[in-house]
Amino acid sequence: MPLTPEQRAEIEDARAETRQTLRATSDGMESHLYRAHEVLDHGLVRVIDYMGDDSAIVQAARVSYGRGTKAVQNDEGLIRYLMRHWHSTPFEMCEIKLHVKLPVFVARQWIRHRTANVNEYSARYSILDREFYIPAPEHLAAQSVQNNQGRGETLEGEEAARVLDWLREDAGRAYDHYEAMLSQDGQQGLARELARMNLPANIYTQWYWKTDLQNLFHFLRLRADPHAQYEIRVYAEAICRIVADWVPAAYRAFEDYRLGGASLSAKALDCVRRMGRGEEVTQETSGMSKGEWREFMAVMEG
């Protein structure tokens, strides 16, 4: 449970004050505002602010394409057209600001998406809380045998217990020493910017993260993917549910064209065409390597 009673009260206060605005609003998003979506053992995602809705995408597209867009009969059709043809700029007209609490090793992956604005809690200025991510037993996975960056079976028995003990004990001891080094009780106290170096990568940090819908979709396509690491995927999935309420038409198009779609190479397209004509195609006659063929078969089988 990531929230203190104090934090719950703050959220209730924020939600209690309704204001008047002439801006576009999204009812689905208003119901999310400020509320904490719990993720992992101590993490959360909260919407702090947003700009635009489905109609803001359409409006921007109509500025660009003027009379040319009149032919498209309705907003959802136009949004699907834009998504299908990679017209990305109208989706950039929506913006979201999230408050995220997440383990440092997840934050390090997340920050590789550069087209966003970030304000992270600073461990140079301030003292981090004693909160660490400890995987639930069912997510304590072995290294994959096939895939260098994948997970295999769940660890069991003594091995699992040993891992959980180490993670808990090392984090606890590191934090004890962090506090002891910082203490100014009978000693000078180490600088915060130095003491933090003792903390492990499963400690929680938090940030405000702001990005536009186009870049958010790119983030979600990569991080809500089954190959993404579980610990970041759960954040992406929580955000997917929020976006589905914010811009329902855009999210449906995203699901169809991106999340559920696939990119086929020229070789793969050639195979698909031959298969469509009833021809039998094998890896040998496909022109693909074994690895590519295996991935292609996975796409073909759904």
Added chain:
Amino acid sequence: MPLTPEQRAEIEDARAETRQTLRATSDGMESHLYRAHEVLDHGLVRVIDYMGDDSAIVQAARVSYGRGTKAVQNDEGLIRYLMRHWHSTPFEMCEIKLHVKLPVFVARQWIRHRTANVNEYSARYSILDREFYIPAPEHLAAQSVQNNQGRGETLEGEEAARVLDWLREDAGRAYDHYEAMLSQDGQQGLARELARMNLPANIYTQWYWKTDLQNLFHFLRLRADPHAQYEIRVYAEAICRIVADWVPAAYRAFEDYRLGGASLSAKALDCVRRMGRGEEVTQETSGMSKGEWREFMAVMEG
């Protein structure tokens, strides 16, 4: 007068519909929403949407600096501190979306600021309107004698009249031919994407332009500067007035530290220090070139 009665009605309609929101609002900005600020002879700037206010900047800073910011007594002091020390990320937490109608040669300067989202009216899809920027007589300036990119005196008499006639006639004829080339009356009609090449750089285009406050301040510092070309400066000045109403504390800090401030080189600082000690400093003893010294003197004299 850049607005048609139809457009005025649309703006009134947009302003007539008030909605409820839990988001931060800025009263100053609500009064600007959708309204057209007229710029040049047919141009305009309108706020279409915004995210955040002064307190959103403070809130983001407090996430970053945690307890460290409690020492600062009030919001305006904290905003001034952030601006003074180039802590730019909290200002990125505010976002603005503008509708701008502007001559193409101004748009070409504007677009060099890359950190923004843009949806421009497309002359591939659609037909541009017959609207051209013709300078008012008092802005019809001669080439500067000193400065390769500056303006000198105002043109007068026959020369001014000749220039205005040419600008008007060439634009009119180019547009007549644009229309005649596009016409499908008794002929095929040239493709729009080709016909547009006949149009001069003073024709008006329009776009939606969305950026964060930090990048907007950077744009305004360069384009509201007295050395910026008049035709873009008037847009920057119109936006300055809007921003002053949107985030008053941030704008005051921007005025003090950026618009009204100056960057001094190591050599200039050395001169200032010597002058502060009562020493007389000349170009010869300053270590500066003549050009630098002239610019330094201009700063010192205000």
Added chain:
Amino acid sequence: MPLTPEQRAEIEDARAETRQTLRATSDGMESHLYRAHEVLDHGLVRVIDYMGDDSAIVQAARVSYGRGTKAVQNDEGLIRYLMRHWHSTPFEMCEIKLHVKLPVFVARQWIRHRTANVNEYSARYSILDREFYIPAPEHLAAQSVQNNQGRGETLEGEEAARVLDWLREDAGRAYDHYEAMLSQDGQQGLARELARMNLPANIYTQWYWKTDLQNLFHFLRLRADPHAQYEIRVYAEAICRIVADWVPAAYRAFEDYRLGGASLSAKALDCVRRMGRGEEVTQETSGMSKGEWREFMAVMEG
């Protein structure tokens, strides 16, 4: 013919001076350096500098993936793997700097790709040359009847002649007046920053444009596409030929996975799977709109 004898001499001079370096070099690229590839009637593309080669991509990937990449047997296989799985950062490790001379209306499309560094010839500081793009007769296309942003048949006979005359005459007259307004012979002379507004969008400008290989591929995918406007596509095609010599393995992967590939939606994948099982699928049973189905059929037929 876009080059003056003086420019040809400059290029020969630049190519005459060989230097020693410890950096990675690409033989294919060295043969392009400084040489002008002519595009349209007065345009050009020249490589001014480059950083990296195929092995620089591999080297960066091996930093990231460490021992994990040892399993891939060779460099080309690794490059294909990276491209297939959208691992974009290794491709960002190569950089190219081009000198491009192009019509202003092409430049306005091009600049929408924001992740690049640009130094454009400034018509505020300097005087543009009398050079305009006039389409060759076979590229003088009518507006498409189906497609708002497309081209149809080639114009013929009197209509074509009339268009070419107008384009030539309007450009010539606009330039005459540009010169006459600038002239300081017996008059003050209009400021350059104002006089330029009389010039049409088919006048040539030039710039240095620098970007990384990842962003260049994105540009090429959109602009070397058959749906791109002819006048920008020829630039993209010229650059494709250069890139094929610079990073041959990366370019082959790009051709297979991007230029020759296609993105299929969830609905399209479902159809492909059903067709692969021998099922007959029609637009009615596909779940797609007519427009989508038409585009899907075009992909399936190649």
Added chain:
Amino acid sequence: MPLTPEQRAEIEDARAETRQTLRATSDGMESHLYRAHEVLDHGLVRVIDYMGDDSAIVQAARVSYGRGTKAVQNDEGLIRYLMRHWHSTPFEMCEIKLHVKLPVFVARQWIRHRTANVNEYSARYSILDREFYIPAPEHLAAQSVQNNQGRGETLEGEEAARVLDWLREDAGRAYDHYEAMLSQDGQQGLARELARMNLPANIYTQWYWKTDLQNLFHFLRLRADPHAQYEIRVYAEAICRIVADWVPAAYRAFEDYRLGGASLSAKALDCVRRMGRGEEVTQETSGMSKGEWREFMAVMEG
């Protein structure tokens, strides 16, 4: 000593192979290529590749400003002019690619500079080495009493010894457990992407980092500043020495206008002007807060 004999041999090999190129070269930079500059106890900075030199900046500026730049007599003068007037695009025409080995807590600060290309060693794919940053005794500083993000006196005696022991022991134990969790000896072995979470922020990581000179200067201005954390400042200083050899004229301008310069607010400029006229100015008559006045006095006193 951050390099193994194997790595030294690789560097010697890379430096042994000289190639021919027609590109611009920088002699100062060639002497740095591939060589390791040691930083902290196990860190390093190495130049892997570069594009351009001082003359590339000048060349790009002359494309932009055309005849307008002829008035400037020499290249260094033009470079100083560009730097003084914030003409940033010509500096973007130079690019550098560095290999950096650095503690994770330093990497987390560094990555906040978003306008760069990065390939980091992946602890999802690969196993990190047992290397940790342990501060030298003279850099083991207490928390500053005045400044939330600063350092005070050096720790001494038992307190210092205790801190160093904890840092060493906790890192060693965390790494022992990391290895033990990964081990597939008699057990399944935890997934790498999970095991890494036990590692503290002083473990070393490494990356390839590529950026343009304009953005590099921005990074250096912030990180070579006396207020930057010591552990990142030493990297910035090492890079400063490299850049001074790469683009000597640009670096001198950077030193004068940025590193050694200062931004003064409108209020500070007003004080400077009054002091220049011999007037006595105090905090009370300056219009500044106490904090601002203290900072202003620090600038005035050098």
